[in-house]
Amino acid sequence: MNKTERIHLDKEIRQWLKGLDDIIPQLIADMHTETKANQFDLVTNVDRMIQDKFEMFLQTHYPSHQLFAEEKNNDLVDAKHGDVWIMDPIDGTANLVKQQTDYCIILSYFADGEAQLSYIYDYPHKVLYKAIKGVGAFENETPLPTVVERDIKYLILSYNIYVLNETTLKDLKEAAFSYRLIGSCGLDSVRVIKGQFGAHINTNSKPWDISAQFLFAKELGLKMTDLQGEPLDFSKAGPFIISNPGCHKAVLNILNENGGYQADFINKT
Amino acid sequence: MNKTERIHLDKEIRQWLKGLDDIIPQLIADMHTETKANQFDLVTNVDRMIQDKFEMFLQTHYPSHQLFAEEKNNDLVDAKHGDVWIMDPIDGTANLVKQQTDYCIILSYFADGEAQLSYIYDYPHKVLYKAIKGVGAFENETPLPTVVERDIKYLILSYNIYVLNETTLKDLKEAAFSYRLIGSCGLDSVRVIKGQFGAHINTNSKPWDISAQFLFAKELGLKMTDLQGEPLDFSKAGPFIISNPGCHKAVLNILNENGGYQADFINKT
Numbered sequence: 001m002n003k004t005e006r007i008h009l010d011k012e013i014r015q016w017l018k019g020l021d022d023i024i025p026q027l028i029a030d031m032h033t034e035t036k037a038n039q040f041d042l043v044t045n046v047d048r049m050i051q052d053k054f055e056m057f058l059q060t061h062y063p064s065h066q067l068f069a070e071e072k073n074n075d076l077v078d079a080k081h082g083d084v085w086i087m088d089p090i091d092g093t094a095n096l097v098k099q100q101t102d103y104c105i106i107l108s109y110f111a112d113g114e115a116q117l118s119y120i121y122d123y124p125h126k127v128l129y130k131a132i133k134g135v136g137a138f139e140n141e142t143p144l145p146t147v148v149e150r151d152i153k154y155l156i157l158s159y160n161i162y163v164l165n166e167t168t169l170k171d172l173k174e175a176a177f178s179y180r181l182i183g184s185c186g187l188d189s190v191r192v193i194k195g196q197f198g199a200h201i202n203t204n205s206k207p208w209d210i211s212a213q214f215l216f217a218k219e220l221g222l223k224m225t226d227l228q229g230e231p232l233d234f235s236k237a238g239p240f241i242i243s244n245p246g247c248h249k250a251v252l253n254i255l256n257e258n259g260g261y262q263a264d265f266i267n268k269t
Numbered sequence: 270m271n272k273t274e275r276i277h278l279d280k281e282i283r284q285w286l287k288g289l290d291d292i293i294p295q296l297i298a299d300m301h302t303e304t305k306a307n308q309f310d311l312v313t314n315v316d317r318m319i320q321d322k323f324e325m326f327l328q329t330h331y332p333s334h335q336l337f338a339e340e341k342n343n344d345l346v347d348a349k350h351g352d353v354w355i356m357d358p359i360d361g362t363a364n365l366v367k368q369q370t371d372y373c374i375i376l377s378y379f380a381d382g383e384a385q386l387s388y389i390y391d392y393p394h395k396v397l398y399k400a401i402k403g404v405g406a407f408e409n410e411t412p413l414p415t416v417v418e419r420d421i422k423y424l425i426l427s428y429n430i431y432v433l434n435e436t437t438l439k440d441l442k443e444a445a446f447s448y449r450l451i452g453s454c455g456l457d458s459v460r461v462i463k464g465q466f467g468a469h470i471n472t473n474s475k476p477w478d479i480s481a482q483f484l485f486a487k488e489l490g491l492k493m494t495d496l497q498g499e500p501l502d503f504s505k506a507g508p509f510i511i512s513n514p515g516c517h518k519a520v521l522n523i524l525n526e527n528g529g530y531q532a533d534f535i536n537k538t
Contacts, residue, residue: 101465181449
């Protein structure tokens with residue numbers, strides 16, 4: 001896929017995403033919630049309907065493209081070959097249910113395993129972040145600058161306090177400027193992408209939680225790896241960090257000190 | 270002061286606050302930062318200029334009114350008598366400096382020690398929350414409903430992880446649905462006011478951090494006390510909670526178990 005084709009496809013996808021503005025308010029008005037793996041793992045009709053609508057869009061306009069998404073079975077998807085879309089129809093479902101804000105739609109397009117287009121749509125604030133391979137990253141069509149490299153002591157870190165052990169939490173707190181948590185992997189990552197946070201860590205990410213972040217990281221010079229500093233497989237995901245290049249090593253060192261970061265609490269999100 | 274007078278004064282104050290929309294962008298473009306008590310305690314020209322502007326407004330239109338505010342000496346202010354305005358010109362200064370979002374202006378008016386008008390202006394999102402004694406609480410002039418009473422296990426809690434000991438942090442995490450932190454006492458409180466969070470705790474609040482919250486709590490049926498459950502003195506502030514009535518007792522029990530909540534870390538915000 002060449003640059004002209006990517007720019008053409010981007011226009012179509014943005015149009016599709018903006019079309020959600022007309023249907024999400026009614027979906028939220030009729031919202032009903034179910035639990036999945038446990039009481040903290042939620043899904044709503046909003047998640048399901050957005051994903052169904054995108055699946056229909058692909059079937060109509062790009063019938064050969066595959067969809068790899070949170071609210072479906074992906075066993076038959078070959079994520080690394082052909083045209084593949086990865087979607088989290090609602091990232092931060094707990095925030096949607098409890099707060100009616102701080103959730104987003106994550107969508108990305110891979111051709112033969114290579115990220116071409118990425119979107120994080122902050123629907124409650126109507127801000128669309130996108131990245132196009134070889135073109136750059138944008139906030140509502142305004143180019144985003146590359147982030148300034150900074151030491152961990154000047155940076156805010158973001159992570160789930162439920163899944164790190166007490167020693168790691170203490171060391172991260174002491175090393176960083178401060179701590180914040182939005183509670184949506186996509187939106188916490190956006191803060192890193194914009195240089196507002198130094199790093200976001202997710203110890204149990206799924207492909208749809210982080211699919212868009214790869215291209216933003218590449219276009220803006222951020223670090224995005226597993227928690228040993230190794231490259232991530234976008235089709236598998238797992239423990240993940242997106243980070244300002246100036247604090248990546250320091251954060252990973254803390255996570256891997258003293259026998260590792262993992263706590264054995266229940267995994268709340 | 271009667272209801273008609275409050276409604277008249279509210280109109281003037283809203284006009285003054287909206288006037289800030291014209292000056293804040295330039296103040297931020299020219300932003301310079303200084304530290305106060307320590308490297309985590311920041312002040313900028315934005316804080317100072319907003320407070321100076323309000324002081325001038327009072328001198329011109331209400332010369333007998335006193336101002337009790339973060340970036341000035343308040344030794345001569347008698348907060349419990351006469352007409353007193355309490356202001357935090359920027360609440361969440363660290364967020365302003367590091368993130369250019371998630372900060373607010375907190376302003377409230379007390380007559381002979383009784384809250385009459387309260388404002389929390391989420392300037393980055395241009396949302397003004399206000400409460401008028403005997404009239405109600407509003408988000409951009411739309412009335413806010415009273416919050417639904419809920420158990421702690423369904424609620425998100427918000428607190429500074431730097432100032433609570435490890436046992437208390439663990440117990441709060443286990444009892445609540447989840448945890449989030451915006452890092453601005455005013456905006457974390459707004460989430461409680463809107464029923465998005467169950468409670469926000471600040472173990473070291475100053476009068477300007479919480480002055481507006483009293484009237485919102487009163488008008489909407491929220492609990493707002495010190496951490497023993499006793500009434501707060503608005504002129505002194507200190508350890509504070511604003512809470513959904515359904516989880517107030519449960520949160521305070523956890524904070525006061527096992528010898529209390531206090532950690533002896535450095536106080537980052």
